[in-house]
Amino acid sequence: MTMEFEELKKIWDSQYGKPLYALDEKALHNRIVSKRKSAYHITNKSELLSILVNLGAGSFVLAINLLDQSRNVFMYLMSGWMLCTGLYVWVSRLRRKKGDLQFDRSLQGDLHYAISMATYQVRFSQLMRWNFLPIGALIVLALWVGNKPIWIGVLMLIFLGLTYYASGWEHRIYTSRKQELELLKDKLETEEK
Amino acid sequence: MTEKEQQHVFQEWLSLHKGLVFKIVRSYSREAMDQDDLFQEIIIQVWHSIPSFRNESSVTTWLYRISLNTAIKWTRKEQKHNRTEALEEGHQLLHESESSIDERLVWLYEEIYKLDEIDRSLAILLLEGFSYKEMANLLGITESNVGVKITRIKKQLITKSKK
Numbered sequence: 001m002t003m004e005f006e007e008l009k010k011i012w013d014s015q016y017g018k019p020l021y022a023l024d025e026k027a028l029h030n031r032i033v034s035k036r037k038s039a040y041h042i043t044n045k046s047e048l049l050s051i052l053v054n055l056g057a058g059s060f061v062l063a064i065n066l067l068d069q070s071r072n073v074f075m076y077l078m079s080g081w082m083l084c085t086g087l088y089v090w091v092s093r094l095r096r097k098k099g100d101l102q103f104d105r106s107l108q109g110d111l112h113y114a115i116s117m118a119t120y121q122v123r124f125s126q127l128m129r130w131n132f133l134p135i136g137a138l139i140v141l142a143l144w145v146g147n148k149p150i151w152i153g154v155l156m157l158i159f160l161g162l163t164y165y166a167s168g169w170e171h172r173i174y175t176s177r178k179q180e181l182e183l184l185k186d187k188l189e190t191e192e193k
Numbered sequence: 194m195t196e197k198e199q200q201h202v203f204q205e206w207l208s209l210h211k212g213l214v215f216k217i218v219r220s221y222s223r224e225a226m227d228q229d230d231l232f233q234e235i236i237i238q239v240w241h242s243i244p245s246f247r248n249e250s251s252v253t254t255w256l257y258r259i260s261l262n263t264a265i266k267w268t269r270k271e272q273k274h275n276r277t278e279a280l281e282e283g284h285q286l287l288h289e290s291e292s293s294i295d296e297r298l299v300w301l302y303e304e305i306y307k308l309d310e311i312d313r314s315l316a317i318l319l320l321e322g323f324s325y326k327e328m329a330n331l332l333g334i335t336e337s338n339v340g341v342k343i344t345r346i347k348k349q350l351i352t353k354s355k356k
Contacts, residue, residue: 005347008354011297012320015216183236186204 028188029107035181036114043121047093050128051086058082074142081138085131089124096120111185118178125171129164136160199243206239210256214239217257220305220313221264231267238263257321258331261314268310304353308346315339316346 062079065072103113136157143153207214214235222228242259246252305316311332318328325343329336 005351008301008350009320009322011295011301014295014298015212179240180233180237182200183203183233183240186200187207187236189204 028184029110032107032110032114032181032184035177036110036117039114039117039121039177043096043117043124046121046124046128047089050089051093054082054086054089058086072142072145074138074145078135078138078142081134092124107188111181111188115178115181115185118174118181121174122171122178125167125174129167129171132160132164132167136164194244199240202243202246203240206243206252206256207236210253213253213256214260216317217260217264219302220317221268221310223306227271231264234267235260235263254327254331257318257323261317261331265310265314301350304350308349312342312346315342316350319343319346 058079058081060079061075061082064070065075065079070076099116100113103109103116139156139160140153143156214232217235218228218232222231238259239256242255246255250258305313308316311334314332315328318331323331325336325339328343329339332339
């Protein structure tokens, strides 16, 4: 016995008005917690690395300048900028950690926590990306004032350009992760209605 | 369009038309993990598509266009790569409802799944009552090509329905 196409259509239409799928809240919660943990670890490491690199490099440049009794003002500005960046990241980290305590361990709480973490990651990566611009400008100016060969400045700019490009790629990953979480939140809110 | 407006439109579309997305998800993926992945992929694309929606077509047609194109691309990508991320994330998000387990419907989805990715789209659109012209427009193929493929799909489904 074969079915006519109209019968196939009737079978297909029988789905109307019936919920095809149900959302498993426990699985959703687990997924959110896993995303939150992953974002937490990445943010934690990025912050620590940034603090270490900026404070370390800033102190190093300052020490070299002081030892050489350099008169290159841009080198001092650069070390000052790096030290300030390191301190800024440190303060932001303390504020973030303080803010983390406000979220409860419910599904909604964890979701908001994950979104807040993702928002922080996006802002942080954007700030670190923009930070290449003043650093790059100060390096070039310091080289120029220090009468260094042009090719060193060009190489430096190429290196900074590549780093800026790579950080844009990283930033887009964070932005897309944040969007995924926001969509998950919307999906959840739609399910609840 | 502000992000808040986009969010509002997204929630409205999702609450009114999520059945449409589920049908496509079910037609293009068998495993629960794949269904989760494809569902997520489709809603992300739907979200991104909101600012480009110009009311030149109905919301349903727009959503079919976005969802089917995403499902086709996803299928091609899946054939090339093996995913690991979703498997690491543990249990699936979507569970098939008891009410949707109708043997004949399961059979129909199974047969649609056996078609290639373009034919799957055509089968869904045909069963949803779209005209050849609309199907051609949605999938970017000629109307005559749609006609040829539809005749073959219908024949195949009817033949397979032999018990």
